[in-house]
Amino acid sequence: MNELFLTPYTIIENKDYPVDTKIIIRGSDFSNVTIQDGRITFSFIGCRFKKLEIENTETIDFKDISIQFVNCFINEINVENIITTNFSIYFGSSILQGRLKNENLRSVETNNCLLNNSLFLLDLKRAVVSYTEENVFPIRWKSLLKSVGSNLENLLAEKHSFYIYDCKDIVFTFNENKTEKSGLYKRLYDKVNRIGYYLSEEEKQQIRVSLSVQYSADKEHNLTKIINAKLLALSISGYSTGELLIENCKIDSWYIRNFSARLGANFYDIKPFRKEIEETKLEIYKSNLDKVWFDNVAFDDYATISLYRNKFGQTTLTACDFPSKYKDFDKIQTIENIHYPDKKDKNYFKTRYETFLQLKKQLEASGNFYEAQKFQAISHEALKNVENLPYWDRVILKINGLSNNHGLSIKEPFVATIVLSILFYFLYLWSLDRMFNSNDIDWNLFGYYFSFIDITHRIDFLVNKAELNGFSLTIDFLSKIIVGFLIYQFIAAFRKYGKK
Numbered sequence: 001m002n003e004l005f006l007t008p009y010t011i012i013e014n015k016d017y018p019v020d021t022k023i024i025i026r027g028s029d030f031s032n033v034t035i036q037d038g039r040i041t042f043s044f045i046g047c048r049f050k051k052l053e054i055e056n057t058e059t060i061d062f063k064d065i066s067i068q069f070v071n072c073f074i075n076e077i078n079v080e081n082i083i084t085t086n087f088s089i090y091f092g093s094s095i096l097q098g099r100l101k102n103e104n105l106r107s108v109e110t111n112n113c114l115l116n117n118s119l120f121l122l123d124l125k126r127a128v129v130s131y132t133e134e135n136v137f138p139i140r141w142k143s144l145l146k147s148v149g150s151n152l153e154n155l156l157a158e159k160h161s162f163y164i165y166d167c168k169d170i171v172f173t174f175n176e177n178k179t180e181k182s183g184l185y186k187r188l189y190d191k192v193n194r195i196g197y198y199l200s201e202e203e204k205q206q207i208r209v210s211l212s213v214q215y216s217a218d219k220e221h222n223l224t225k226i227i228n229a230k231l232l233a234l235s236i237s238g239y240s241t242g243e244l245l246i247e248n249c250k251i252d253s254w255y256i257r258n259f260s261a262r263l264g265a266n267f268y269d270i271k272p273f274r275k276e277i278e279e280t281k282l283e284i285y286k287s288n289l290d291k292v293w294f295d296n297v298a299f300d301d302y303a304t305i306s307l308y309r310n311k312f313g314q315t316t317l318t319a320c321d322f323p324s325k326y327k328d329f330d331k332i333q334t335i336e337n338i339h340y341p342d343k344k345d346k347n348y349f350k351t352r353y354e355t356f357l358q359l360k361k362q363l364e365a366s367g368n369f370y371e372a373q374k375f376q377a378i379s380h381e382a383l384k385n386v387e388n389l390p391y392w393d394r395v396i397l398k399i400n401g402l403s404n405n406h407g408l409s410i411k412e413p414f415v416a417t418i419v420l421s422i423l424f425y426f427l428y429l430w431s432l433d434r435m436f437n438s439n440d441i442d443w444n445l446f447g448y449y450f451s452f453i454d455i456t457h458r459i460d461f462l463v464n465k466a467e468l469n470g471f472s473l474t475i476d477f478l479s480k481i482i483v484g485f486l487i488y489q490f491i492a493a494f495r496k497y498g499k500k
Contacts, residue, residue, distance in 0.1 A: 001019070001021070001022050001053075002017065002021045003022050003024055004017075004023045004024070005024055005026065005029065006023065006042045006067075007029065008029060008030060008033045009033075009036055009041065010042065011043040012043065012044050012045070012047060013044075013046050014047065015047045015048075016047070017047065017050060018050055020051040021049055021051065022053040022054075022055055023042075023052070023053070023054045023055070023067070025054070025055070025060070025065065026056075026060075027059070027060045027061070030060060030062045033062070035062065035064075040066050040068045041065050041066045042066070042067040042068070043067075043068050043070070044067075044068070044069045044070070044072055045070045045071060046143065046144065047072045048073040048074075048147060049073065051075060051077075052074050052077045053077070053079070054067070054079045054082070055081045055082075056082045056083050056087060058083055059083055059085075060087075062086070063086065064086060065084065065087045065088070067087075067088075067089055068089075068091070068092065069091050069094050069096075070091075070092040070093060071092070071094060071141075071143070072091070072096070072144075073094065073095045073096070073147070074094065074095070074096035074097070074098065075096075075097070075116065076097060077096055077098030077099070077100070078099055079099070079100040079105070079108075080099075080101050080102055082102040082104045083104060084104065085106065086106055087106055088106045088107045088108070089105065089109070090109045090110075090111075091109070091110040091111070091113050092111045092112065092135075093111070093112045093136075093140060093141065094110075094114075094144075095115070095116060095150075095155070096113060096116065096119065097115050097117045098120070099120040099122070100119075100124070101122035101123050101124075102123065103125065105124050105125060106125055106126065107124070107127070108121055108124050108128070109126075109128040109130070110128070110129050111130045111131070111135065112130075112131055112136060113129075114155055114156075115158075115162075117158070117159075117161065118160075118161040118163060119161075120165070121162070121164045121165070121167060122163075122164075122166065123165070123219075124167040124168070125168050126169040126171075127164050127167040127169070127170050128170075128171045129162055129164075129171070129172045129173075130171070130172075130173045130174070130175065131173070131174045131175070131209075132174075133177045134177065136198070136199065137195065137196060137197070138184065138195060138197045139193075156206045156207055156208070157206075157208075158208070159209075159210055159232065160208060161209075161211075161212070162209070162211045162212070163212045163214075164212070164214075165212075165214040165215075165216075166215060166219040166221070167221075168220055168222045169223055169224075170223070170224040170225065171225050172211060172226045172227070172229055173225070173226075173229065174227075175228065181198050182198045182199060182200040182201075182203075183197065183198060183200070184196070184197055185197070204230060205274055205277070207230070209229075209230070209232060210232050210233040210234070210235075211226070211231055211233070211234050213226075213234075213235070213236050213237075214236075214238045215237070215239055215241070215259075216239070217238070220241060221240050223242050223244075224242065224244045224245065225247075226245070226246045226247075227245070227246075227248060227249070228248045228249065229249045229251070230250045230273050231249065231250070231251045231252065232252050232273075232278070233252060233253040233255070234246075234249075234253070234254050234255070235257070236256050236257075236259050237256070237257045237259055238258065239259075239260050239262070240259075240261040240262065240263075240265075241262050242261075243261070243265070244261050244265035244266070245265075245266050245268075246265075246266070246267050246268070246270065247266070247268040248268065248269045249269070249270050250272065250273035251270060251272065251273065252272050252273050252275070252278045252280050252281075253278070253280060253281040253282070254281070254282045254283070255281075255282075255283045255285075255338075256283065257283070257286065258286050258287060259287040259288070260287060260288035260289075261291065261292065264291030264293070265291070266292075266293045266295065267292070267294050267295065268293075268295045269295070269296045270296075270297045270298065271297075271301050272298070275301055275302075279303055279304075280301065280302045280304070281302060281303065281306075282299065282302040282304070282305045282306070283306045283308075283338040284307050284308070284310050285306070285336070286308065286310065287310050287311070288310070288313065289310055289312050289313060290311065290312075290313030290314050290315065291313070291315075292315050292316070293315075293316040294316065294317050294318070294320055295319055295320070296318070296319045296320065297320045298320075299320055299322050299332075300322055300323050300324070300328070301321070302331070303331060304331055304333070304338060304341065305331055305332045305333065306332075306335050306337075306338040306341075307332065307334055307355050307359075308334050308335060308336055308351070309351070310355075315362050316365075317362050317363055317368065317371075318366050318368070322374060323374075326374075326378070326405065326408075329374070329378045332378075333352070334348060334352045334355050346387075349382050349383070349385040349386045349387075350382075350383075352379075352382040353383045356376075357375070357376075360372045360375035363375065369496075370497075373408055373496050374408070376406065376407070377401075377406035377407065377408050380397050380400065380406045381406070383397060384398065384401070403416065403485070403486065403489045404489040404490065404492060404493040405493075407496050408493060408496065409493055410490055410494050412489075413486045413490035413493060414490055417483055417486040417487060420483060421453045421479065422449075424479035424482075424483070425453075425479075428452065428472055428475045428476060428479070431469060432462070432472050434462075448461070448462050453483055455480045455483060455484040455487070459476060
C-alpha cells in the first residue's frame with residue numbers, strides 16, 4: 001500500500017494513484033504551520049484513486065483540519081481510523097463509493113457527487129449530501145469522465161444509493177435552478193468556471209438517487225433534514241432520539257419501517273417524482289407514528305400503499321390527498337411486505353378495518369370530516385369481508401353500502417326513493433283497478449302520489465277502506481317500510497357533515 005503524507009495548504013492536481021493508497025494525517029505535519037482561516041487544509045483536484053484510505057492515529061492541536069476532493073474519481077474509499085475531533089472531509093463534483101465511519105469526524109459533506117454504487121456514512125457527527133444546480137460545470141465533468149473512460153449516460157443509468165446510519169445531524173438537499181432555463185449558460189461572475197449548465201426536467205428524471213436513513217436507540221441524534229429532494233427511493237427505520245423534517249420532496253418509493261421518533265417527525269409536501277414511468281410505492285410498517293405530522297402528502301398519487309400494524313397515537317393528518325373514488329381505496333392495503341402484495345395473512349380484512357378506523361379518528365381530530373367519512377365507509381367494506389362476522393351483520397353492511405354508500409352518498413337513496421315509490425304507486429293503483437284499464441286518465445292521481453310517499457298517510461287516503469283489498473294493503477305496507485328506509489338513508493347521508 002502506498003502511504004501518502006501531506007503538507008498543509010497544498011493542492012494536488014490531476015494525479016493518478018493506481019495502487020491502494022493511504023493518506024496519513026500526522027501531528028508533525030502541522031509543526032510551525034500558521035492557521036489560514038477560510039482555506040482548505042488539503043486539496044485534491046482532478047485526481048483518480050483505485051482504493052483510498054484516510055488514517056489519523058493521534059490528536060492534532062490545530063484548528064479546523066479539512067481535506068477536499070474536487071472532480072476526483074475514487075473507486076473505493078474507506079475512512080474509519082480517525083482520532084482527532086476537528087477533521088472534516090468534503091467531496092465535490094466527484095465519482096466515488098465506499099464507507100466512512102467514525103464518531104470523531106466533525107463532518108462529511110458531498111456536493112453534486114455521483115456514485116459508482118453506494119456510499120455509507122456511519123456514526124458521524126454531521127453528514128451533508130447536497131445537489132446544487134448552480135454548481136454544475138460541464139467542462140470539468142467532461143474532463144473527469146474522459147479521464148476514467150466513462151460517459152454520463154451510463155453513469156446516470158446506475159442507482160446512486162446513500163446509506164446514512166446513526167449520524168447526529170443529517171442534511172440532504174437539492175437546490176434547483178429558479179428559472180425555467182436549461183442547457184449551457186455563461187457565468188460572468190466566475191473567472192474559474194465560466195460555463196455552467198442547467199439540467200432539463202428529462203435529465204433530472206434520469207438521476208436515480210436513493211437514500212436510506214437508519215437510527216439506533218442507543219445513539220444520540222439531533223436533527224435530520226431532507227429538503228427539496230428528488231429521490232427514487234427513501235427508506236427510514238429505527239428509533240430516532242432527535243427530530244426529523246422531510247419537506248418539499250418528490251419521492252417515487254417511500255418506506256417507513258419499524259420507525260419512531262422521540263421528538264416527532266414532520267412530512268410536508270411529498271409526492272412521487274416519476275409516477276408516469278416508475279412503480280410508486282409507500283409503505284409504513286410496524287411504526288409508532290405518535291407525534292408524526294403528515295401535511296400535504298399526496299397519498300393518492302402512489303400506486304400502492306401498505307399500512308401494516310402501526311400505532312397512530314397523536315398522528316396529525318392535514319391537507320393530505322386521499323383517493324377520491326371509492327374503488328381507488330383498494331390501493332391502500334395492510335400487507336406485511338409491499339413487494340409481495342399477494343401474501344395476505346388470515347386477519348387481512350380485520351387489520352384493514354382497524355387501520356381505517358384509526359385513520360378516521362386521526363382525520364376527525366384534525367377537523368377533516370370529509371376524508372374521515374371516506375375511511376368510515378371503506379372500514380365498513382373491510383369489515384364486511386371479515387370471515388367470522390355474523391351473517392345478519394354482513395347483511396346490514398351490504399344494505400348500507402348499496403343504499404347510501406355507508407352514509408357518503410345522497411344520490412343512491414334519492415334515486416331509489418323516486419324509482420321504487422313510483423313503481424309501488426303504479427302497483428297500488430293497478431291493485432285498485434285505477435291503472436292500466438280503459439278508463440280515462442284521472443289527473444288527480446298525480447297529486448295523490450305525494451300523499452302516497454308520505455309514510456304517515458292513512459290507508460284510505462285515496463279510496464274508502466271498503467274498496468281496499470289484501471294486495472293493495474300489502475303494497476302500501478311494503479312501500480312505507482322500503483321508502484321510509486330510503487328516506488332515512490337519504491337524510492343520514494345529507495347530514496354527514498353535521499354528525500359528531
